[in-house]
Amino acid sequence: MTDTPVSELSPSGAGPLPVLTPAKARMRQLAADYARGLPGLDTHSLMAGLDGVTLTFMAMGDRDGAFDPEHRVILINSRVRPERQRFTLAHEIGHALLLGDDDLLSDLHDNFEGDRLEEVIETLCNVAAAAILMPEELTAELLARFGPSGRALAELSRRADVSATSALYTLAERTEAPVIYAVCAVARVDPEAGDRDDEHPTGKALTVRASSGAPGVKYSLRPGTPIPDDHPVAVALDTRIPIGQDSYIPFRSGRKMPAYVDVFPERNRAMVSFALAVKSAKEDV
Incomplete structure (x- = not known):
């Protein structure tokens, strides 16, 4: 289990x-x-x-x-x-x-x-x-109040007293809008996998811990996907200030898909939602 x-x-x-x-x-x-x-x-x-x-x-x-x-x-x-x-x-x-x-x-x-x-x-x-x-009444209340956002994800985890990952998958399943949710945190990167680079000489970087898309969203962010230092997710976590702005989804392949990014920093991690402007394709990136 x-x-x-x-x-x-x-x-x-x-x-x-x-x-x-x-x-x-x-x-x-x-x-x-x-x-x-x-x-x-x-x-x-x-x-x-x-x-x-x-x-x-x-x-x-x-x-x-x-x-x-x-x-x-x-x-x-x-x-x-x-x-x-x-x-x-x-x-x-x-x-x-x-x-x-x-x-x-x-x-x-x-x-x-x-x-x-x-x-x-x-x-x-x-x-x-x-x-x-996490009864449907609770997720419906949070989505009505905060929208499909990083704040809704953080509130679900807190109010249901479950891990952020558990909250993430449940919220994604019950979100109708084309959204990808993610939990991001600083983690040690794997040099053998080619993750370590000149930007992260200490061997640590902000990466995706878990991610899931709403029904019909076929893209996903793979665990370990690095978040660029100038991305809203990194800025929000560094400043401890929630951010919502037009930006992009930083896929591991290097592709940048336009999206509205909503970030809610919480302690040493960031709860994130990426709202897609269009329906996503069938294959993961």
């Missing part, structure tokens, strides 16, 4: 679209119904809808969590970040909800098998986690 929901775990070819699309819709409905019956969305309130299931925190190595249906227990890695624990808990609740829906489970087994089946199940449980922690 990862704390990166929905899109990142739903590559093209993950399964027959006519099957996966209604499966996601069913999973969202199950999760939304579950969330509406909870007394709150804090850690222990999240468990209130699962009768007889206990929650245990323990060291789990590289694993974030697990659901043991036989012993009715959810295990969460005690050594990961709190927001990751929280998303993991919602994800494992998704496993419990899925196992309780015989029709959905039967459809999945009829159409997928092996590793593909496991991948689809993980995708659906991430869909459930997003629906529980």
Whole structure:
């Protein structure tokens, strides 16, 4: 399980679209119904809808969590970040909800098998986690108030108490405008990959940590894509002042696509939206 929901775990070819699309819709409905019956969305309130299931925190190595249906227990890695624990808990609740829906489970087994089946199940449980922690009412409120912006992304992460990456994929999926969202931060570049250059002699540079486009937007910014020092994203992070202006998307290939760039700096990272002027092409850059 990862704390990166929905899109990142739903590559093209993950399964027959006519099957996966209604499966996601069913999973969202199950999760939304579950969330509406909870007394709150804090850690222990999240468990209130699962009768007889206990929650245990323990060291789990590289694993974030697990659901043991036989012993009715959810295990969460005690050594990961709190927001990751929280998303993991919602994800494992998704496993419990899925196992309780015989029709959905039967459809999945009829159409997928092996590793593909496991991948689809993980995708659906991430869909459930997003629906529980980031209800559509919340994203609709933020988009109405701030538009498809870096500020909306930052607010979703804060109010839902989830990682910026989790918020990014969920907000992108629910945005109708042609927008690419990104989380950018200073990171160590890889000399062997040819990323280090004379502009960054210390081996550190502002790069894309995660990115996702709204439905219909086929371009994406690959993780590790460098942000030029004079780009609005870099300027906003350096000055700690939000910026919104016409600029461009700095693709790794060197291509610059015109876009309205909205940047909301937050601590050591920048929440960004790139609003495209036209529909994007089919291939990634």
